[in-house]
Amino acid sequence: FDLATLEKFDTVSYRAYDRQGEGRELTFSGPLLGTLLKAAGVTEYKSLHCLALNDYAVDIPASDIDTLPVLLATRADGKQMSVANYGPTRVVYPTEGFDLPGFRYDPRWIWQLAVIDVQ
Numbered sequence: 001f002d003l004a005t006l007e008k009f010d011t012v013s014y015r016a017y018d019r020q021g022e023g024r025e026l027t028f029s030g031p032l033l034g035t036l037l038k039a040a041g042v043t044e045y046k047s048l049h050c051l052a053l054n055d056y057a058v059d060i061p062a063s064d065i066d067t068l069p070v071l072l073a074t075r076a077d078g079k080q081m082s083v084a085n086y087g088p089t090r091v092v093y094p095t096e097g098f099d100l101p102g103f104r105y106d107p108r109w110i111w112q113l114a115v116i117d118v119q
Contacts, residue, residue: 001036003088006074009035014069016095018076019102020109021086028073028092034065036072037118047119050091053083053112059119060091060108069094072113086111 009031017025033048048060064070071092074080081087090111093100 001039003074003080006031006036006072006089009039011074012069012071014071014094014096016092018109020106021111022076026076027078028071028090029075029078030071030073030089030092033060033070033072033091037065040118042118045118049117049119050110050113051115051117052110053114056110058108058110064093064108068098068100081111083112089113 011029012032013027013029015025015027037045045062047062048065049057050060051057060070073090073092074088076085076087076090081090090113091109093105093109
């Protein structure tokens with residue numbers, strides 16, 4: 001999906017503490033990864049292999065998508081994110097109301113996302 005298509009999906013917004021990038025709370029918004037997978041017709045998968053523009057890669061387990069509101073954020077504080085500001089898309093995990101250990105989940109907050117490969 002390109003950015004224009006992503007913006008047409010129903011979006012979810014929530015505040016999350018961005019430890020890796022801005023070092024402060026931001027309101028992120030975008031479609032849930034689970035919504036995008038359903039729209040693409042994906043019914044079975046083990047993980048999402050995500051690759052950033054700078055070649056950073058991380059695997060997001062299916063269990064995260066199935067149990068957490070993981071966003072493919074297209075906006076931060078209401079503004080589209082530029083490449084210089086961790087965009088144009090970024091995987092965001094909730095931080096309020098969820099006890100997600102940073103050592104495990106912080107690396108999955110991949111920014112400047114270029115490719116998602118369904119495994």
